[in-house]
Amino acid sequence: MSKRFVCIWFRYLKADWMVRKHPELKNIPFVFTAPDHGRIKIINANIIAESEGIIPGMVLADAKVIISSLLHFEDDPERNEKLIKGLGEWMIRFTPIIAIDLPDGLILDATGCAHLWGGEQNYLYQIKKKLNDFGYHIKIAIADTIGAAWAAVHFGNNNSIIIKSGNQFNDLALLPPAALRIDLIITERLEKLGLRKIQSFINMPRASLQRRFGKMLLKRIDQALGNEEEFIIPLHPVEQFYERLPCLEPIITATGIEIALKRLLELLCGRLKNEEQGVRKLLFKCFRIDGKIEIIAIGTNRPTINIKHLFKLFEEKINLIEPAFGIELFVLEAPVVEDYSATQEKLWQNNNGLDNIAINEFIDRIESKFGKGLIYRYLPADHYWPERSFKRAVSINEDFQNKWKNEKIRPVHLLQQPQLIEVTAPVPDYPPMNFRYKGKLHKIIKADGPERIEQEWWLQEGQHRDYYYVEDDEGKRYWLFRSGHYDVNKTYQWFIHGFFA
Amino acid sequence: MSETKADIINRLQKEILSLQDFKSAILPSSIDHALGQIKNAFPNKIFPLGAIHEFIYNNPNEAAATTGFVSVIMAAMMQSNGIAVWICAKRTIFPPALKQFGIEPDKIIFIELKKEIQMLWALEEALKCEGLCAVIGEINALSFNHSRRLQLAVEQSKVTGFILRNQIQHLNTTACVARWRISSLKSDIKNNFPGVGFPKWNIELLKVRNGKPGIWQVECIAGRLHDLIKSVPDFNELQLKTG
Numbered sequence: 194m195s196k197r198f199v200c201i202w203f204r205y206l207k208a209d210w211m212v213r214k215h216p217e218l219k220n221i222p223f224v225f226t227a228p229d230h231g232r233i234k235i236i237n238a239n240i241i242a243e244s245e246g247i248i249p250g251m252v253l254a255d256a257k258v259i260i261s262s263l264l265h266f267e268d269d270p271e272r273n274e275k276l277i278k279g280l281g282e283w284m285i286r287f288t289p290i291i292a293i294d295l296p297d298g299l300i301l302d303a304t305g306c307a308h309l310w311g312g313e314q315n316y317l318y319q320i321k322k323k324l325n326d327f328g329y330h331i332k333i334a335i336a337d338t339i340g341a342a343w344a345a346v347h348f349g350n351n352n353s354i355i356i357k358s359g360n361q362f363n364d365l366a367l368l369p370p371a372a373l374r375i376d377l378i379i380t381e382r383l384e385k386l387g388l389r390k391i392q393s394f395i396n397m398p399r400a401s402l403q404r405r406f407g408k409m410l411l412k413r414i415d416q417a418l419g420n421e422e423e424f425i426i427p428l429h430p431v432e433q434f435y436e437r438l439p440c441l442e443p444i445i446t447a448t449g450i451e452i453a454l455k456r457l458l459e460l461l462c463g464r465l466k467n468e469e470q471g472v473r474k475l476l477f478k479c480f481r482i483d484g485k486i487e488i489i490a491i492g493t494n495r496p497t498i499n500i501k502h503l504f505k506l507f508e509e510k511i512n513l514i515e516p517a518f519g520i521e522l523f524v525l526e527a528p529v530v531e532d533y534s535a536t537q538e539k540l541w542q543n544n545n546g547l548d549n550i551a552i553n554e555f556i557d558r559i560e561s562k563f564g565k566g567l568i569y570r571y572l573p574a575d576h577y578w579p580e581r582s583f584k585r586a587v588s589i590n591e592d593f594q595n596k597w598k599n600e601k602i603r604p605v606h607l608l609q610q611p612q613l614i615e616v617t618a619p620v621p622d623y624p625p626m627n628f629r630y631k632g633k634l635h636k637i638i639k640a641d642g643p644e645r646i647e648q649e650w651w652l653q654e655g656q657h658r659d660y661y662y663v664e665d666d667e668g669k670r671y672w673l674f675r676s677g678h679y680d681v682n683k684t685y686q687w688f689i690h691g692f693f694a
Numbered sequence: 695m696s697e698t699k700a701d702i703i704n705r706l707q708k709e710i711l712s713l714q715d716f717k718s719a720i721l722p723s724s725i726d727h728a729l730g731q732i733k734n735a736f737p738n739k740i741f742p743l744g745a746i747h748e749f750i751y752n753n754p755n756e757a758a759a760t761t762g763f764v765s766v767i768m769a770a771m772m773q774s775n776g777i778a779v780w781i782c783a784k785r786t787i788f789p790p791a792l793k794q795f796g797i798e799p800d801k802i803i804f805i806e807l808k809k810e811i812q813m814l815w816a817l818e819e820a821l822k823c824e825g826l827c828a829v830i831g832e833i834n835a836l837s838f839n840h841s842r843r844l845q846l847a848v849e850q851s852k853v854t855g856f857i858l859r860n861q862i863q864h865l866n867t868t869a870c871v872a873r874w875r876i877s878s879l880k881s882d883i884k885n886n887f888p889g890v891g892f893p894k895w896n897i898e899l900l901k902v903r904n905g906k907p908g909i910w911q912v913e914c915i916a917g918r919l920h921d922l923i924k925s926v927p928d929f930n931e932l933q934l935k936t937g
Contacts, residue, residue, distance in 0.1 A: 546775045551825035552803075555779075559805060559816055569804040571789040583789045583799070593800065597793040605761045606754060607788035639881065641889045664890050668880035669755040691788060692754045694762025694878070694893045694914070 195358050195419075197313070199288075199301040200342035201320070202332045203277070206297045208239035209329045210276055211266070223264035226253050236268040240330060273297060280324075281428045283484050286439065286522045287320055292425035298346070300339055300425050307335070309439075317353050336361055339425065340417025344372035365417055366392035373413040379406050434470070434527035436460045443482050443519020447511055450479070450520070454507055455500070457525035462498040471496025471533025477507060479514055480522040487514045491561050494589055495553045496533035502554045506561045547590040556589055573597045577646050579607065579690065601644060602662065604672040604691030611688035614673065618687075621679035624661045628673065630689050635665040643675075656685070662693065670694075711737050711904060725770040730912065731921040732897065737904040741767070744852035745871035746821075746844050748836070750859050757860065759878040759895050761787065762795065762914060764856050768828050769796035769917050771854065776827035779820045781805045781813050783832065796917040810835055821847040821855050830856045841868035873901040879911060894922075 203209070207225055212218050222242035224235045233253040242263065247256045257263055273296045281291045281299055290302035307316040317333050324331050334345035334354035341361035345354040348368045356364050365372065368391050370383045383406070388394045394402065395414060403411055415421035436457045444450060454477060465471065473496055479487040491506040514520075556568060570586040572593045582598070616625035624640035642661035648654065656677035664670045670693035677685040725741045726733040733739050749760045768778055780787065780802050789799035805820075807813045810833060817831040821844055836857060848855055857870065875898040881891030897910045912919040 547777060547801075549777065549825035551823050552777055555819060555823040555825070556803070558819060562815070563807060563812060567806050569785070569806070570800060570802070571804070572800050573790065579788070579790075586800070589803070597790055597799060599793045602794060603791035604758065604788055605765070605791045606758045606786045607791075609784075609786075639883065639888075639890045662890050664881060666880075668878050668894070670758070670878060670881075670890065670893070692758035694758050694765075694895075 195337050196302065196304045197307065197335055197337065197358075198339045198342050199303045199317070199320070199333065199335045200294070200339065200346045201299040201301070201324075202346040203280070203297045203299075204330045204332060205237070205240055205243075206276055206329070207237050207268075207272060209327075210272075212239070213328045218264070221264060222247070222260050222262075223266065224253070224256065225268040226265045227268040227270075233265075235265075278428065279484075280329075282486070284320075285429070285524075286480060287316070289429075289435070289437070290425070290427045291429075292427055294343070298343070300342075302425065302427075303335060313355050317355065321353055336364075338417055338419045339423050340374065340413060341365060341419075343374060344368050344417060348372040361418055362395075366390065366395065370394070373410070373417060375410055375413055379410060382406065434461060434465060434472075434530055436464075436525045438523040438525075440521055440523070443516075443521050444523075445516045445519050450511055450514060450516070450523075451508075453523040454511070454525070455504060457523060458500045458503055461525050461527060462500050462503070465498050465527070465530065465533075469532060469534045470530040471498050472503065472527050472529075473531055474527065474529035475503065475507075476524075476526040476528060478524040478526070479516070479520040480524070481516065481520055482518045485517070487516075487520070489513055491557075492529075493553070493557045494560075495548075495550070496531040497550075497554075498533065499550075499554070502557070505554075506557055509558075509562050553589070576649065578649060579603075579646070581649075581652070602693070604670075604693045607672075607691040608689065611674070611690040614687050614689050616673070616687040618675075618679075622659070624663055625673065625687065628687065628689070630671075635667075635669070635671070637663045638666050639664040646674075660690075708738070724773060725767055728766050728770045728918050730919045732899070732908075732910055732912075732919070735899050735902055735905045735908050742871050742903075743771070743854045744848055746841065746848060746855040746857060746869070748841075748857045748859065748868055748870040748873045750862060750865070750873065750875050751877075752861055756875070756877050757786075757858070759876045759893070760858060760874075762893055763874075763876045763895060763897065764830065764858070765792055765795035765797055766914060766917055766919060768830075768856075771827045772797060772801055775801070777801055777803065777825065778828040778830065779803045779805060779823075779826055781807065781816050781820065781829070781831045781833075783808060783813070794917075795914075814840055817855070817857075818843060818847050821853050822851050823853065824851045826853050828854050828856065830858065832858045832860070834859050834862060836866075836868055838867055838869065841870055845869040845871075871903045872899060872905075874899055882913070 222245060223239050224242055224247060225237040226233045227236050235247065235249055235251045235253060235256055237249055238247045245259055247259060253265060277293050277297060277299065281293050284291050284299060284301065288301045288303050288306045292300045294300050307313040310316040310319055313335055317335060321331060321333055332346045332352050334342045334349060334356065336342040336345060336356035337358050338361055341356055341364060344365055345356060369389060370391060371380045399411060412421065416423045438453050438457055444453060472493060474492045476488060476490050481487065489507065489510040559568060568589065570589060571583045572586050573595050574582055574584040575595055576582050614628045614630045616628040618625040622643060624642055625637060627634055627636045640661050640663040643659035645657055645659050647657045658674040658676055660672060660674045663673055671689055672691035672693065673687060673689055675685050675687050679685060729741060733741055736742055751757045751760050772778060778801065785804050785806060792799045805816055807816055813831060813833055817829065820826060820829040836859065844855060877896045879894040879896050881894045883889060883891040893914045895912055897912060899907045901907060911922040913922060
C-alpha cells in the first residue's frame with residue numbers, strides 16, 4: 194500500500210492564537226514586530242492587516258501609513274514551536290504519527306487512517322473543521338509524498354487539496370521552484386535563468402542539474418515525486434504495543450471509562466499473548482474534548498497479561514481522571530514489556546516462593562495504591578556491626594549468595610538508635626550491676642558477655658562496642674553495650690540497643 | 695449403647711467444628727511438634743491455621759517475647775519455602791535475629807504503612823492472597839467489624855494471620871480465633887553457672903474458640919518449646935478477666 198501524508202499549514206498561527214486568547218481582537222488589524230538594525234520590522238500580520246497590504250518584512254512605520262490604528266505586539270520567537278507542538282499533540286486523534294514542520298506546519302502520516310473517517314475527503318474536512326472551530330486559518334493537502342503535500346499546501350490555489358495516488362508529477366509541474374523546499378539561493382538562481390515553473394527544469398538531465406544547482410535540488414525532486422523515501426521524526430515515538438479506542442460520544446462517567454479500559458486491556462493482552470510478551474508498565478491516556486490529556490500509569494513486578502489483575506491496579510486510580518466535558522479517545526500503551534509465556538504462568542502458580550504470581554500481584558496492588566518505597570525485604574550483609582549486618586533488597590525477588598549468621602544470639606527487636614543509659618559497673622569488663630532506662634532502675638541478675646564488635650574503620654570512625662546480654666530481676670532480657678574502653682576519665686558511655694525474646 | 699452415644703457425640707462435634715471452619719489439617723504436624731503441650735488447648739488438638747490469632751502486649755519486653763513465640767510458629771509454617779508478610783508502621787524487628795528461630799529472614803516481606811486504615815487495607819489484601827503462608831500485622835485498634843472482615847478473608851484463602859496489638863486501652867471483643875499474651879520469665883541455668891539461659895516465656899491463652907484456655911511456662915530451645923509446669927487455671931476466673 195502506498196503511503197499517504199497530510200500537510201497542514203497554519204497560515205496565521207500566532208495571530209490566530211492571539212485572537213483565541215483575546216477574542217476582542219477578532220476584527221482589528223494587528224501585527225507582531227521585532228527590532229531589526231535599529232528599525233521595528235513586522236514579523237507576522239493577521240489576516241485583516243494582510244488584506245490591506247501589510248506583509249511580513251515591512252517596517253512598522255510604513256505599515257502605520259497604511260493603517261494608522263494598527264496594533265502591534267512584540268514577537269516571541271519561541272512561541273511558534275510551543276504552539277505547533279501543542280497542536281501536534283492534539284492531532285494525535287487523527288493519526289498516531291505526527292511530526293512538526295517548523296515554523297508553522299504539521300506533517301501527518303495518514304497511511305491507513307483516512308478510511309476510518311469515511312474517505313480522504315471527509316478526513317481532511319474533519320481536520321479542517323476542528324481547527325477552524327478553534328479559530329485557526331489553515332491550508333491542508335494530502336498526497337503520496339511529504340514533498341508534494343507540502344508544495345500543494347504552500348503554493349496551491351485551494352485550501353484543501355487531495356492529490357491522487359501517483360499524480361504528484363502533474364500537480365507539481367505548474368508550481369514555482371520554491372515549492373520544492375530548497376534554499377533561497379538556488380531559487381533565485383533558477384529564477385534568474387528564467388526557470389519559473391518546476392515543469393521547466395524537472396525533465397532536464399540530472400547530471401547537469403546537479404552540476405549547476407547541487408545535490409539538494411535532485412534530492413528534493415526525488416522526495417516530492419516519491420522516488421526517494423523521506424522520513425519524519427514523530428512527536429511521540431510510536432510504542433510497539435499500543436491500542437486506541439475512539440468514542441462516538443464523549444465519555445464522562447467512571448463506568449464508561451472502566452468499560453473502555455477493559456476493552457483496551459483485552460485487545461492489548463490478546464496481542465501480547467500472541468507475541469509471548471508480558472506487561473511491566475502500562476499508560477492509560479484519556480484525550481479530552483478540550484484538548485487536555487489525562488494519564489494514569491501502573492507498574493508490575495513481573496511481566497503479566499492477567500487482565501483482571503491489571504484492571505484491579507488501574508481501578509484504584511480511575512477516580513483520578515477528570516473527564517471535564519468528556520473524553521473522546523482512549524489510548525493504552527505498554528512502554529515496557531518483557532518476554533513471557535503463558536505456559537510459564539502455570540509453573541509459577543503453585544510455587545511457594547517469591548515468584549508466586551499471587552504474591553507479586555498483591556505487591557503490585559500495594560505499590561499502586563500507596564506508592565513505591567514501602568515494601569522491603571532484607572538480605573544478609575557481610576558485616577558484624579549490627580546496623581550493617583543486613584541490607585535492603587533492591588528488588589522484591591533479588592537473589593543473594595552470602596548466608597545469615599547464626600552463631601551468636603541476637604535480640605529480636607533492635608532500637609533504631611542505641612539509647613543512652615546510666616549504669617553501675619563494679620570492675621572493668623564486668624557486666625553492669627544495674628542500669629536506669631526511661632527512669633526505671635533494672636537490677637541485673639544474669640549476664641553474658643562481653644562480645645566485642647569493632648568499628649569497620651574503612652566505613653566509619655568511632656569507638657568499638659562491648660555487648661552484654663543481660664537479664665534483670667523480672668526476667669526481662671536486654672542487649673547493652675559500652676562504647677569504648679573502660680578508663681578512669683570515663684570517656685566511655687553505656688547504651689541499650691535491643692530486647693531479647 | 696453408651697459407646698455408640700459417645701461416638702455420635704464425637705462425630706457431631708467434629709461436624710460442628712468443620713462447619714465453624716476448623717478444618718486446618720494443612721500442615722499442622724510440624725507446628726504441633728514445635729508447640730508441645732499447648733496444642734492440647736485447641737479443638738482436635740490441632741493448632742488452628744487459616745485463622746486470625748491475636749496477641750496483646752504492653753511493653754517492649756513483652757513485644758520481644760511475643761515476636762519470639764510467633765517466630766516459632768511461623769518457622770514451622772514457612773518450612774517449605776513459604777513467604778510471610780509483616781505489616782507495621784515502623785520496623786522494629788532485627789531481621790538477622792529471626793534466623794535463631796529457624797526463619798529465613800529474607801523470606802519475610804515487610805510493608806511499612808503510616809496510617810492504621812492503610813494497614814488494615816493491606817492486611818485484608820494480604821490475608822486474601824493465597825500464595826502467602828502467614829501475615830503479621832502490628833495493629834493497635836482492631837474493632838469487631840474489622841476483625842470480622844479479616845476472619846472472612848482467611849476463611850477463603852486459608853492464610854494464617856497474627857495480629858500484634860500494643861498497649862490497648864480497653865480489650866474489645868474480636869472475631870479472632872484465639873487471644874494470647876506472652877511475657878518473659880527468668881531463665882534457668884543449672885548449677886548456678888554464669889550467663890543467661892534459654893528464653894523462657896509465660897504463655898497465656900486467654901481465649902480460644904471451642905478450646906480450653908490455659909497458662910503454660912515454656913523454654914524455647916532451638917526453635918522448639920519445652921514445657922516446664924502446666925498449671926490449669928480456673929476457667930471462670932479467666933473468663934471474667936478477659937471479658
